[in-house]
Amino acid sequence: MQSIEIRIGARIRRKGMGWVFSQHDLIDIGSRTAIDLALHRMVRKSQIRRVIRGIYDAPTFSPLLGKVVSPGVHAVAEALARKFGWRIQPDRATAENVLGLSSQVSAKTIYLSNGPSRSYRIGATTLRFKRTAVKEATFRHSQSALIVQALRSRGQQHVKQKDIEKIRAWLPARLRRKVLSDTRTATDWVHAAIKRICREELHG
Numbered sequence: 001m002q003s004i005e006i007r008i009g010a011r012i013r014r015k016g017m018g019w020v021f022s023q024h025d026l027i028d029i030g031s032r033t034a035i036d037l038a039l040h041r042m043v044r045k046s047q048i049r050r051v052i053r054g055i056y057d058a059p060t061f062s063p064l065l066g067k068v069v070s071p072g073v074h075a076v077a078e079a080l081a082r083k084f085g086w087r088i089q090p091d092r093a094t095a096e097n098v099l100g101l102s103s104q105v106s107a108k109t110i111y112l113s114n115g116p117s118r119s120y121r122i123g124a125t126t127l128r129f130k131r132t133a134v135k136e137a138t139f140r141h142s143q144s145a146l147i148v149q150a151l152r153s154r155g156q157q158h159v160k161q162k163d164i165e166k167i168r169a170w171l172p173a174r175l176r177r178k179v180l181s182d183t184r185t186a187t188d189w190v191h192a193a194i195k196r197i198c199r200e201e202l203h204g
Helices: 002-015 032-044 073-084 092-098 142-154 161-170 173-182 188-197
Strands: 020-022 049-052 055-057 060-062 067-069 088-090 108-113 118-122 125-131
Touching: 002 032, 020 073, 049 118, 055 073, 073 088, 073 108, 073 118, 073 125, 088 092, 088 142, 092 108, 092 142, 142 161, 142 173, 142 188, 161 188, 173 188
Parallel strands: 108 125
Antiparallel strands: 020 055, 049 055, 060 067, 088 108, 118 125
């Protein structure tokens, strides 16, 4: 049991504090029963936190706020999608919020999903999955769908340089070439904006 806890702890450290996960992300570590017991013990020792049933995170302390912060709703959505094998994509307003392009604080975060329609309460936010056709399912990377949805939500005439810079700061440099390639079939103006986001990689 202790060995499994150590291995789970090592997985969390590799992924980084704030990682949101389920037992599905740990299936290579041990049996279902052993993992369940290890997770239960780690919650009791405050090494991890139970976010909702079956979903956990490694709590992150914010020196700026002086407290442990709530898990990111987008990370919870992705953990649920991995757990249940769903394909998901944020609706346009959610994509803008995730990327920091909108200053509006929404009490509801909506994802389109090929799974069942379900709702979860994450702190003060309702996370809702809406069953529908997932148009961006062909994208290999979740970051691609987020960026495309956010740009579409802004609209071609309203994407400003500050939006490009915010998305560039959000998108890790190691993923920029992948997202650039992943979105090559997107609408021309959307892909042109993504080229601006990934400008350093175009000349690298």
